[in-house]
Amino acid sequence: MTTSERTGSLEAAQTGLDNAALYRLLTWLSPAFPVGGFSYSSGIEWAVEAGDINDAGSLRSWLATMLTDGAGFSDAVFLAHTHRAAESSRELGEIAELAAAFVPSRERQLETTAQGRAFIEIARSAWSCPGLDEAVSQCEAIVYPVAVGLVGALHGVAVEPLLHAFLHALTSNWISAGSRLIPLGQTDSQRVLAALEPVVVATAERALLASLDDIGSACFRADLASLRHETQYTRLFRS
Template structure:
């Protein structure tokens, strides 16, 4: 149990070279337009994204790739990877997911070079594997409990975007940590809902994120890639 927890902590560590720190997921646009100006505005945005936004579907992809890998059904893995590609609202969000997925695949390849089935999965996903799909694959391979997998992934998502807010709004480090602490209960509540999502319930209300992502490239100056 302890070893699996350590593996999960490594995957969710900000020092993992995936490039997550270089993305704002629309927050830079919202701060520039003064739609988010303080910690309460950031909390409101992230809370709505967690409950209704695309991170909900993204997390559901982890569940599906996790179980597909466990069942050794590569065709199901590829189906959900393609499905998720089609569901991405903007090219920027799709490219972010692909880039981080490719980076994680390279790491997995170096971590587990001798597992034949895992190598087959890597070869099938290497051209357009999404981060959430690949995350589900490696955590299933390491046999980390799916509940812990989702908790780690969602906490990492909130942590990354709170750090974006700390830099852009700006917020103090202490204020950022208080905000992050307040999300623990919300993440736990959403965990059960995400695990119970059926295939025909995979939807999100994220038009605000889509518009912010589209407008990001037109900003006068940018700190983040999207």
């Protein structure tokens, strides 16, 4: 499939998103949805203290790499495969187990599992649907992208818009952390988000076509940041 064909397929899926699915998608991946994302920086706090990130340009470069070669791409692949495996208990459990193991540090493990648990519990309480409890019971641990992929699939939200919304929310949360730490003004923060739009789109397209064997990370500095944050003296964030 060519890039233009994939883009056309994506546009068709987005156009076909019904109002109920769109409402849920906007709700689940809004900053107001209480999964606690605001309390995590994914190591950005240490990167700011170390001087790796000190302005809008360096934040944009750091996040672009995290999206294309780090947690952004990996989480997107896990979400897409979870969405497709939502009705297959055995495959779902294997994906959830791999996703839970695929984090570089204790704090990043806390970040993704805490948000995953919160997402599932809120979905059970306010957005319950048939099959959710049974699917959750097949997973020993549910990290955030697996939780979003699972709930989205069981509610009939197409994988393409779900994936784009997830990556947008992830990127926005990283920028929010950076804006408080550097600090950045609101306009510069939005400029960073706008500049990362093509990176988010490209990452989503790659993730839709990727197998679980394609998952990998080359963000060594970001992984070190998440490890060193554990012993950082002054901290605003939990990761």
